[in-house]
Amino acid sequence: RLIISPAVQRLFDGIKSGDRSSLARGITLVESTREDHRGQARELVSACTQMNRPKSMRIGLTGTPGVGKSTFIEAFGMMLINKGHRVSVMAVDPSSARSGGSVLGDKTRMQELSATDDAYVRPSPSRGTLGGVARNTLDSIILTEASGYDVCLVETVGVGQSETMVSEMVDMFVLLMQPGSGDELQGVKRGIMELADLIVVNKADGSLAAAAQQTRTQLMTALHMMVPRRPTWTPKAVRASAVTGHNLDRVWDNIQRYFTVFEESGEWDALRREQQQKWMWREVSNLLISKLGKDTKTKEYAKVLEADVLDGSLPPSVAAEQVVAKFLESVATAPTF
Ligand code: GDP
Missing domain, CATH: 1.20.5.170 (Single alpha-helices involved in coiled-coils or other helix-helix interfaces)
Known part of the structure; x- marks a missing residue:
């Protein structure tokens, strides 16, 4: 108990x-x-x-700055609230984790959603390592779920690593893209595409409507050539406009369909279990590193070895083993861990 x-x-x-x-x-x-x-x-x-509590839908959302993430979350979140959902929004901002600056999460964003009782918008914590921020975000999601929020959106931006972290704490991953971005499906973008369960080509309105249509077609072709992440789901691309609201309901239809299949196949529960296990071990290594960093004897010893590694007289792998050995010895003789 x-x-x-x-x-x-x-x-x-x-x-x-x-x-x-x-x-x-x-x-x-x-x-x-x-x-x-x-x-x-x-x-x-x-x-x-x-x-x-029953599982909430944990949905990751990413896209390059300017693609319309906050505009989309605001419009989409309001739509969900009108359908009777309660929506929480978290941000994992790799730039704030590094420098204290911020690409995401400044407070003027999503004003309508933030002011709504059925939404809870939380900016990215302004300090800490990306791993630490991600761990805290997972705990925060658990808190919002206990508070009755049934849709959790986790926004992120940037290069590979933050997307990977977020994809390990959500059930579904949505990628926002710009009209015209279908031509450059190489490198990093392709890597992120491989994580996506749904791609939204945003800004499909006004003068960008035709380009959005073309981009969607290119993306559908590219998606069909990829090996799907899940056996029961083929990722799709949908056009939408966060500004006019066009097709937001279709985005939601796709998300609901995804979760229906995901639940029926047993994959949803399996994924949650796998994620729990992964975070447990990630936390074990975080804790060990943090304890090691606070152990004076080990720290002093490591400084000496570091100098040897720096001048090339000791291989890094040997130094690492000796540091860990010293730490274990120090722990064994310490009154408390
Ligand atoms: P973020 O950096 O990804 O969060 O992007 P923002 O939501 O701040 O949007 C960047 C710019 O794109 C803003 O000027 C928005 O008004 C504009 N924008 C966002 N969504 C749409 C859309 O659906 N259509 C059009 N035409 N503009 C949009």
Whole structure:
């Protein structure tokens, strides 16, 4: 049985009842690096997990800056709310994780959605490593689900790594593309395309409508030549306009169809289990690295070895083994881990 402190219990009760300020405080706790906060965050996330709510649809959304992600999320999110859903929006922003700057997640975005009671929009945490931000985002998703949000959108941007992280915490991955971008399906873009379960060619309106049609055709051809990620689903490309709202319902139809197939085939549950396992091991290595970094004896020893690696007198692989050996020895003699 889970034992949680009274303060965390109050926060949990607030989150369960759908109170937004409790949810905000809970997520702040999850994002905190303070040791006492980490303990409370663990209690809170455990309590939320044990609620056993029905699965929410976790949907990743990516695309280059300017493709219309925030405009799309605003319009699409409002449409879902009008259909009776509750929508949360998280951001995993690789630029803020690195530099404290931000491509995503500044507060003026998605104003209508942010002001709606049935939506919860959370900017990307402004500090931490990409891995840390991603881990916190997964915990935050669990909190929003406990609070009754049944559609979780996770927005990201950028180069391979952040997309890979996000694809490991969501059930479906949607890629937004620009009209005219079908000609350059090489390299990185192709890699991201391989993660996509659905491609939305946004801005299919006005003078861009014809180009959007052509891009969709090119994408459909490219998608048919790729090996599908899932045995039961062939990724599709759909034209839409976040500004006029054209085809947003078709995007939603495709997403619903995806989840229906995904549930019926048992893949959805299997994916969730696999993801849980992966995050467990990822967290094990994070924790070990962080403990190692705080161990004075190991740190001092590592500094010496580092110097030898730098001047070329010691191979990095040998140094790594010695550092780990030192850490284990230090842990074995320490009163607490
Ligand atoms: P993000 O950087 O991907 O979040 O892109 P934004 O949502 O900020 O949009 C970038 C620009 O594209 C803005 O000027 C939007 O008004 C415009 N835009 C977004 N969606 C559409 C659309 O469906 N049609 C048209 N014509 N413009 C759009």
